[in-house]
Structures are given as structure tokens and as C-alpha cells.
Amino acid sequence: MKHMLLAAAALSLAVPALAQDAAPAPSPGEIAAAAPASDWIAIAPSELLVMDLAPDAKGQARRIVIQLMPAPFSQGWIGNIRKLAAAHWWDGTSVNRVQDNYVAQWGDATEKKALPAGLATMPESEYVTPTRGTGGTNTSVTQDGRPLAMSWSGKSPGWSWIDADDAYSTKRSFFRGWAFVSVDGKIGWPVHCYGAVGVGRNMSPDTGSGAELYAVIGHAPRHLDRNIALVGRVISGIEYLSSLPRGTEALGFYKTEAERMPITSIRIADELAAADQPKFEYLSTDSDSFARYADARANRRDPFFITPAGGADICNIPVPVRQVAAK
């Protein structure tokens, strides 16, 4: 008996023994892996936030890489994050809260460390953004002939939406590798999916500076959409946050200093030595490869599955990201 699989996505599939056998349908991951190099877009070091935790008990490095969102979303907070990283503000801070099926959160546990000068105070209106626009190229992502999502590759804000009701929104789109949703098509917002990175805040009208950040480590808490700023997503190393012990205080805060996970440094990648800069690329959401990948996420036809779902919520269509060797 083989290991029970649950899903065969990561397995290489044997070539059929008989010529008349149809090849098994590829999994979403196999579709992405087979995409031509031209469908993959390099992520600039300036768009990567690199967070190094203290090494583990065996001395192994624990590096988390966060991709920051592109304009026009959340740029005020992201500007603050760039200033905080340039000031090496997070060095010596810690992960202070890990709440099961919710978030891991980091920053200054003392809450007394002075912030760098010149941070912007963002208004709540920046949780969303106008999405009407002109120009650009719309690419339809289809699912058995029905639209699944639209991707928009223009240079100014603007989307074509497809109708996709998921209890939190009625329209969705991809913009330069990021999922966004809307209700009315006039304003859109990014989505609290697994791995999303957001800005901790106090009660309204506070919107947070960006010094206190969290990553989603559970089922998408979509009720936070439009209530808090999202600034990026973890593209590598989420397991160093999601497998931390859960805090036992209210909201998952750690009770003692000893429980906190020290942060060695957080940098924008272009401040690192060239050899130490992580290199990642994402699958263009404008590509045919992405369209086929998204369709396969919604309709699993690879051999393990017997009943394709016929749809997928936006958080179950994660944009493929892969690490590439440094040059």
C-alpha cells in the first residue's frame, strides 16, 4: 500500500503504458510548472521585504520573504514600511502574537520604541481604491467556457471584473499578479487570504503606521477586508510563522518574553548584498498559463479527484510564485 495521498499534485505521473491511454490531466501545480519562461515575471528586489528570525535550535536560518503590493494599493503604508526597514527599526524586535487559525503578528513588544520621523498617517479611505479606468488589456480567465476572473495589465488603475459571488464580494479580478475584489465595480480592495500581510492598528480612526505587521496563518479572515490595510503576502517561509507555538494570552499574545521569537533583521532586499538577495518570480496573471492554472484550481481533473468543485474562492487561486537561482 502506498502512502495515502489525499492529493497527488506533487507526484510525477508515470507515462501511460498503452499508446491509446489518454494522458492524465495535469494538476494546477503541473500547469504552472510547465508554463514557458516568458510567462514568469521577475519580482524586483525593491519589492521584497526580507525578514530574518533568530536561527532555530540547530542553527538553521529562518528567512521569511514578503512581496509588497504594487501601486495603487496601500502605498502610504508601504512607504512607511520602507522607511522602517531602512532605519533597521525592526532589528531586535520580535513576533509577539500567534493566534491559531488567525494571525502571527510582529513588532516592538515594549510599545515604547520611537518610530522614525516622517511616517505618513493614512486615512481609512485608503483601505479601498477606485478601480474605474481606461486603457490596458483585459484577458479572460475562463472555466469550462464561463468566465472565472479577468486580469488587467494596463498602466493606470482600472479593471474588468467578472461576477463571482463568494459571500464577501460579487466581483473579482487580478491586477499584476494580485487578486482584488469589489462589490460595485467602482471600488476594489485586496483580500485577506492565507499568507496576506497587513498592518496592525488600534481602534478607528487609527489605521496603523506599518510598524506592527501580521501575516494570516489560517482560514481567510475576509471580515477584515476593508477594515485594515493589506500591504503584501508571504511568498517564502510562512512555515516559520505558522508553526510557532500559539500564545496563551488573550488574542494569542505570548505571556512571557521567553516565548517571543526574536527578529534579527528586516530589510528591503535591495539593501542586502547582491548574493544574499532572494530572487523570485510570479506567473503572469495575464498569461494563458495562468488562465489554465486558475481553471484547474476550480475544476480539478488530475487523477485523485472524482468530482470537480466547479468553482474556487479567490483565496483558493493563489498566484504561483517560485524562487529562482541567483545569477
Next chain:
Amino acid sequence: MKHMLLAAAALSLAVPALAQDAAPAPSPGEIAAAAPASDWIAIAPSELLVMDLAPDAKGQARRIVIQLMPAPFSQGWIGNIRKLAAAHWWDGTSVNRVQDNYVAQWGDATEKKALPAGLATMPESEYVTPTRGTGGTNTSVTQDGRPLAMSWSGKSPGWSWIDADDAYSTKRSFFRGWAFVSVDGKIGWPVHCYGAVGVGRNMSPDTGSGAELYAVIGHAPRHLDRNIALVGRVISGIEYLSSLPRGTEALGFYKTEAERMPITSIRIADELAAADQPKFEYLSTDSDSFARYADARANRRDPFFITPAGGADICNIPVPVRQVAAK
């Protein structure tokens, strides 16, 4: 500055200083906590699967409690699980696979341990169940006057559904404390939410015996619905699974024996000594309290939130469960 909160659900709220101040709206958790005792239903020990992992480095016990599903769902597999537990079959086995944002899976890593006699082989048709029926009482769970879900309290299979499109299903209902969904209203199925426990299997037509189990530790993998048997949900101790180190082999399997987490025992709770039997109860999904809780999950009005979502996916309306002191 207070700890950045992200969500204030667990905080006690101060009484307003001025009589004319409206009391802050309660959070979903506060609504559940305020429900009368008569709205809480005891879970019989015969419906609890108790899984003890090896103690942690400090000698602390690690107990996971799983509530098994009621009839008519998945009863063939659950019957097998009762036989496996009665035979103490899992004692000395281990958690062998932890895949980030997906599942933790346990069973016999050697895959050579003989199964007890008399286990049923279940057909794939049992992944779903007919849900037409008569009798029973339907309770409407409303959301700002709109239906959010129906709960059904009758004794034979039968549901009233509400229309709630979430990309995977178009109708949903609660049955004796469990969420179920449907597309056509004629067949329904349980849902792969965070904490759901299912039966690992090989390729179709295998459906698994129940000896290999998994728990969901990430965003709801709803594409597994109707493709694999669900048998219960973790109601306590999920953090002992979700915070385990992720496996580095394909599909998150651990590479070495040393990485596996030993299972000391798995028992149906009524086999334990009376004093060791965990006592839990769930909030009746037929109660007004649950209706208000579900409404508040979809429309957060507690002070942290500025824009209620206006809806909630079925996995973001977890049925409240609480531990009660042993008598």
C-alpha cells in the same frame, strides 16, 4: 499605546461612562458566551475521539479532542474508527505528514500494521447524502432581515436550504450543530473547513478505511468536498497539530522517523475513566443565540470594525463549542 489589536473579540468592554452612550455591539464570541445554558447541548462521550500525543519537552500533555459527525453522514467510516479505537490500533502510531496551509495527517507510518477484522469498505456514493426529507422544525438564521442559513432539527434526514453562493455550493444549512452544503438541494455534503477531520485514501475507487486520518490546518480546501470522507472536527487542541514543524518531503511527509510525532493513544471518550472524559457542549444551531451569532459573524458591529462584510462563507461561521468542568 495599547497592544495593536487587529480584533477586539476577546476583550471585555468597559461600561459607557455616559448613560446616553449606546452600549457597544457585542462580538460573535460575546453573543455565544451570553447564550442561556438551555441553548448549549452536551456532546456525549460516545461522540468524542480523544487523541493523546506524546507529552511536550516540559512534560505537558497534548490532548486533541475530535467530535464525530452525527448520522446520516459518513457513518460507515465512523463505525470503522470506533473499531480501530476499541482495538487501540493507533497506540504507538504517529503524525507523519504536516503540509503547510493544508493538513496534518496521522496513522501507521510503516503501512504494514494489520487492520482489525470487520472494517467496512465504503462506496464513493457515501461522500454525499440525500437531504430530502419531511418533518422537523426549521429555524431561520437571518442577517439584517435576509436569510443567512437554515437549521434543521428533525430526526430524519431533511433540510431547508438557503441560497448562499460561495463558489463551491449554492445552498447551505446547519444540521444538529454541523454545516452542510448542496448545489441542487437533493444531495448535501459536509464541508472541509479549518479543523475538519477526514479519511485519507488512495486513488479512486479506494475510499479509505478510517485508519489514516487528517485534520485541515489551513484555508478551507473545499475542492476536497465530495472527493473524500469527512468524519468530524477538532474541537480542542488543534494547535498541537497546526504548530507542528512542516514536513520537507513531497506532500509534507516527514523525512525521518525522528520527525514524526508519536501518538500515545486514541480512544472513544466513553472508554476513558469517568474523571478523564472531556466534557464539551455546542451552541444549538436551532437557537436564537446561534442566529444572532451567525449574523454577527457576517456583519461585525463590535467596535474594531468600520465596514461590516455583509456576508460570511460557511467556514467563517464555526459552530461555537466550549469545554465544561467535569462533574
